[in-house]
Amino acid sequence: MSIVKMKRLRLIALARDRDELLSSLLHAGCVEVSEPPADLADPLLRRDKARVAEAKSELAELKQALSVLRRQAPQKEGLLTPRQVVRERDLLDHGAMAAALEKARTVNDHAKAAGQCSARETRLNAELQSLRPWEACDLPLNEAGTRCVAVLLGTVPSAVDFDAMAGAVSEAAEASQVTLLSADGQQQCLEVLVHRSQEGAALEALRSYGFSLPQFKDASGTARDNVRRLEEEMEAVRAQRQAELDAIRAMGPETGALKLCVDQVQQVLATEETKERILAGGSILCLDGWVDEPNVSKLEQALAAFDCAWELTDPAPEEYPKVPVKLQNGPLTRCMNMVTEMYALPVYGTVDPNPLMAPFFILFYGIMMADMGYGILMVLGAIFMIKKLRAKGGMRNFAELLFYCGISTFVLGAITGGFFGDFLTQLVSIISPGTEFALPALFTPMNDTIAILGGSLVLGFIQIITGQIVSFVEKTRKGHLMDAIWDEGTWWVLYLAVGLLALGVGNIAGYPVVLIIGIVMLAVGSTRNAKGFGKIGSFVGAVYNGVTGIFSDVMSYARLMALMLSGSIIASVFNTLGGITGNVFFFLLISMLGNTLNFALNLLGCYVHDLRLQCLEFFGKFYQDGGKPFRPLAIHTKYVDIKEEN
Numbered sequence: 001m002s003i004v005k006m007k008r009l010r011l012i013a014l015a016r017d018r019d020e021l022l023s024s025l026l027h028a029g030c031v032e033v034s035e036p037p038a039d040l041a042d043p044l045l046r047r048d049k050a051r052v053a054e055a056k057s058e059l060a061e062l063k064q065a066l067s068v069l070r071r072q073a074p075q076k077e078g079l080l081t082p083r084q085v086v087r088e089r090d091l092l093d094h095g096a097m098a099a100a101l102e103k104a105r106t107v108n109d110h111a112k113a114a115g116q117c118s119a120r121e122t123r124l125n126a127e128l129q130s131l132r133p134w135e136a137c138d139l140p141l142n143e144a145g146t147r148c149v150a151v152l153l154g155t156v157p158s159a160v161d162f163d164a165m166a167g168a169v170s171e172a173a174e175a176s177q178v179t180l181l182s183a184d185g186q187q188q189c190l191e192v193l194v195h196r197s198q199e200g201a202a203l204e205a206l207r208s209y210g211f212s213l214p215q216f217k218d219a220s221g222t223a224r225d226n227v228r229r230l231e232e233e234m235e236a237v238r239a240q241r242q243a244e245l246d247a248i249r250a251m252g253p254e255t256g257a258l259k260l261c262v263d264q265v266q267q268v269l270a271t272e273e274t275k276e277r278i279l280a281g282g283s284i285l286c287l288d289g290w291v292d293e294p295n296v297s298k299l300e301q302a303l304a305a306f307d308c309a310w311e312l313t314d315p316a317p318e319e320y321p322k323v324p325v326k327l328q329n330g331p332l333t334r335c336m337n338m339v340t341e342m343y344a345l346p347v348y349g350t351v352d353p354n355p356l357m358a359p360f361f362i363l364f365y366g367i368m369m370a371d372m373g374y375g376i377l378m379v380l381g382a383i384f385m386i387k388k389l390r391a392k393g394g395m396r397n398f399a400e401l402l403f404y405c406g407i408s409t410f411v412l413g414a415i416t417g418g419f420f421g422d423f424l425t426q427l428v429s430i431i432s433p434g435t436e437f438a439l440p441a442l443f444t445p446m447n448d449t450i451a452i453l454g455g456s457l458v459l460g461f462i463q464i465i466t467g468q469i470v471s472f473v474e475k476t477r478k479g480h481l482m483d484a485i486w487d488e489g490t491w492w493v494l495y496l497a498v499g500l501l502a503l504g505v506g507n508i509a510g511y512p513v514v515l516i517i518g519i520v521m522l523a524v525g526s527t528r529n530a531k532g533f534g535k536i537g538s539f540v541g542a543v544y545n546g547v548t549g550i551f552s553d554v555m556s557y558a559r560l561m562a563l564m565l566s567g568s569i570i571a572s573v574f575n576t577l578g579g580i581t582g583n584v585f586f587f588l589l590i591s592m593l594g595n596t597l598n599f600a601l602n603l604l605g606c607y608v609h610d611l612r613l614q615c616l617e618f619f620g621k622f623y624q625d626g627g628k629p630f631r632p633l634a635i636h637t638k639y640v641d642i643k644e645e646n
Contacts, residue, residue: 335401
C-alpha cells in the first residue's frame with residue numbers, strides 16, 4: 001500500500017553533453033529535474049540558458065494554424081479514425097519540425113491576409129452605404145459652388161416636414177432651392193442651392209430643423225462615380241480574400257503534419273523548461289532531481305554513455321512534503337488514479353489509497369447502478385475507448401474504471417434481476433399477453449428495500465473500520481502506538497461492546513464489562529492532553545462528536561440503496577409507459593429513450609456519490625493530502641501514438 005519510493009538524483013556532467021544528456025533522459029522518461037536546491041548555490045554556477053519563450057511562441061503559432069484549418073479546411077475524421085502512429089526518432093526529427101513550422105506560418109499569413117481583406121471590405125461597405133443616399137446628386141461631392149451660388153449638401157432627421165422646411169428656407173433666402181435627394185427611416189438627404197449673399201440666412205433656417213453637413217473625406221466626383229469605384233474595389237478585395245481562403249483550404253491535407261509538429265514542439269518545450277532548472281558553470285553542469293526507484297536501472301542505462309558523476313540518496317523525512325509522488329499502478333488500481341488526483345495526492349511516505357479504495361469504489365458503483373443492460377453498455381464503451389480510440393493517460397484510466405464498474409454493475413444487475421429495469425417483463429407481456437416472465441433475482445430493489453438498506457449500512461461500516469485500521473497501522477509505524485490505541489482502539493472496544501449488548505452476551509456479574517472498559521478508555525484518551533475542567537469538556541466533546549460522527553458517516557452509505565432504488569424505479573416507469581401503448585415499436589421507442597436518459601443520469605450521479613463516499617467518509621479516517629505529482633521529463637503526445645521500436 002505504499003507509494004512508489006523516490007530517490008534524489010545529484011548529477012554533474014560536461015556542459016557540452018547537455019543536449020544529448022537531456023535527450024537521453026527524455027527517452028528514459030524517469031527523471032524529474034527539480035529547481036536547484038539551496039546547497040548548490042554558488043556564484044560560479046548560473047541557470048542554463050534556454051529557449052522557452054521561442055518554443056512557446058512556436059507552439060502558439062501551430063495551435064493558431066490548426067484552429068484556422070479546422071474552420072476553413074476541416075478534415076473528415078470519425079470516432080473510429082485511429083491516431084497517427086510514428087516512430088520516436090520521427091517525433092524528435094527537427095528537420096520535419098522546421099518544415100511543419102514553416103507551413104504553419106504560411107497558413108497564419110494567409111489567415112492574416114484574409115482577415116485584413118475582411119476588415120477592408122467592412123470599411124469599404126460602410127463608406128459605400130454612406131454614399132448611396134447621394135447617388136441622385138449630379139454635382140461633385142467636393143463641389144463648393146460658383147462665385148455667386150453656394151452648394152450645400154446635408155441631412156435633416158426623417159421626422160422633419162420637408163415642405164415646411166423648404167418653405168422656411170425660401171422665406172429666409174428667396175434666392176434658394178431645396179431638393180430632396182433621398183430619404184429613409186433615419187434621415188433626409190438634401191441639396192441646397194443658394195445665392196452667396198443669402199447663404200448665412202439659409203443655413204440659419206436649415207439648422208433650426210437639425211440640418212448637418214456630412215463629411216466626404218477625400219471625395220472627388222459625383223456620389224455615383226464614387227459608388228462605382230468602391231464597388232469595383234470591393235470586388236477586388238473579395239477576390240483577394242477568396243484567394244487567401246482557397247490557399248488555406250489547399251493546405252488542409254497538412255493538418256496531420258501540423259498535429260505531429262505540435263507534439264514535437266511539446267517535447268522541445270519540456271526539454272527547454274528543464275534546461276532552465278540546470279545550473280552550469282564553465283565546462284560543467286549540475287542537475288538535481290528525482291527518479292522513481294523501479295526505474296533506477298533505466299537511469300543507469302541512460303547515463304552510461306556520458307562522462308558524468310551522479311549519486312542517488314533517500315529523501316529525509318523532513319523533505320517528504322516536497323518529494324514528488326507516484327502512485328503504484330497495478331492492473332486494478334491504475335484506474336483509480338483519476339479519483340485520487342481529483343481529490344489530492346497523498347504526501348510522500350504515507351499510504352497509497354488506491355489499493356484500499358478500488359474494491360469499495362467498484363462495488364459501490366455496481367450497487368448503485370445495478371443493471372445488466374447498463375453494465376453491458378459500460379463494458380462495450382470501455383472496450384471501444386481502449387481498442388478503437390487507443391485512449392491514453394487520464395482517458396485510459398477513465399476507460400478502465402468504466403470497464404471494472406461495468407462488470408460490477410452487470411453482476412449486481414444479475415443478482416437483482418435488472419435488465420434495463422423490467423424491460424424483458426414488459427416486452428413479453430406485449431408480445432404474449434397473459435404470460436408472466438421475470439428474470440431470476442436473489443432480491444429486488446422494490447421488494448427488499450430494507451434488506452438493501454441494511455446491507456448498504458453494513459458495507460459502509462466495514463469501509464469505515466478499514467480506514468480506522470489503516471490509520472492505526474500508520475500511527476504505529478510512525479511510533480505513535482499510544483495515540484493509535486486511544487484514538488482508534490477505543491472505538492473498536494466500544495463497537496465490540498455494542499455488538500455484545502445487541503447479542504445479549506458479554507456481561508460479567510450483570511455488568512457490561514467491555515462497555516465499561518471502552519468508556520474508561522474514551523475518558524482517558526480524550527482527556528490525556530487536557531487540564532482541569534478542560535478534561536470534562538474534552539470527554540463530553542469526544543462522546544458527542546464520536547457518536548454523531550460515526551452515525552452520520554454510516555448513514556451516508558444509505559445513498560447506495562437510494563440510487564439503486566431510484567434507477568430501478570425510473571427505468572420501470574418508462575418501460576410501463578411504453579407498455580401502455582400495447583405496440584412493440586412504440587414500446588421500444590419510449591423504453592429506449594427513457595433508459596438512455598436514466599443511464600446518462602446514473603452514469604454521472606453514481607460516480608459523484610461514490611466519489612463523495614471515498615473522499616469524505618473513507619479518506620477522512622487516514623488520508624494525508626498535499627502531495628505534488630511526479631512529472632518526469634518524458635515523451636507526452638496529444639495527437640500521435642509512438643511506435644515501440646526494438
